[in-house]
Amino acid sequence: MQLRDARLPDTYEPLIRDALNARGYSLDEPARLADAVMKLSNFYLENPSAQTPWDETWAQVASLVYFFPLNYSRNALVARECARLGFFEGLSQGVDDGAGMGSGVHAFRDFLMSLQTGGLSEASSWLARDISQPALKLLNELSLQKVKTEVVTGSLRAKGAHSLLIASYVFTELKDIPREWLEYEALIIIEPSTKSDARRLQSERPKLIAAGFELWAPCPHQQDCPLLVSDRDWCHDRVHFEQPKWFTEIEKHLPIKNKTLAFSYLAARKQQSPVQGLARLVGDTLDEKGKSRQALCRSSEREFLAWFPQRFKTKAHLEMSRGSLVKLASDLEKKQQEVRLKEPTQVEELATDQKI
């Protein structure tokens, strides 16, 4: 396993196979499946805020073999990141709103069940909600342990003090954050990594704070977002995707390659965040004329971690992932926007399962 990677567990393969067979498709016809994927991809590209056309078989098929494994992996990384912060402690009910085929609820539930601690590790603690009945049917075809489902009809009930709401790739289909989401104790919103979606999501931070939330991830602070200052920047994360073999076969027929998956997210709770004195890497390493730089977030100030690899006495190669939390030495030199490292030992990259 790499430091920040995720995959769809093999237990899903027979479920996906059966769901495809029930729709007149087979997992052994990668070219035909790729056609369905292209059709839904083009639909999303041409209608960025339109709702998923769940009544169409090709949309269900594309979701099963493509968007489900991708969004499952993104959700799995966020679940892991939140768990190491203790985010799920005290929560006993989980709602996946706009659950679709269940990428969110399945990834969170599988991960929390594997930890076997806390209320959310019970299969029965979860509710999946969507406006589409066919989507929720598909969700339970992908589930060995049935998930309670609810078709959203308009008036949404507010949830109690111990409830978590997750919304994966849903806000992008909505005009605004539903008022009801703000009544939860904990909120995790995952969105596409595009500049407009990511900036739109980060722009909601003040609204969440005003509703009583503290931001737990990716933001290691409660100040303004430093990446909203310049309109060239936007906060997004990335996970290495370990593809199932059948996925690789489908991808051979697609113009898009998914070695890594980008996304943006916010995790917030109505409790104090334990993340104090840490920074998050919010960019990739940029190498320029003997100097390396990587965008860093720890306050409202736009900053970069910077180092000159040739000047390290140890000659160690420093490579850190976008999205990682890091602990910095307290006596680092600051030059304009740059926080300078003299030696690689002045920064410690914390693994995604390392408890905070």
Ligand SMILES: C[S@@+](CC[C@H](N)C(=O)[O-])C[C@H]1O[C@@H](n2cnc3c(N)ncnc32)[C@H](O)[C@@H]1O
């Ligand atoms: C792009 S899909 C994402 C599905 C899944 N959460 C995922 O991450 O793969 C967006 C889902 O939101 C649902 N949706 C759209 N508007 C909604 C609303 N007002 N309430 C609940 N669900 C909604 C759509 O039917 C669709 O299933």
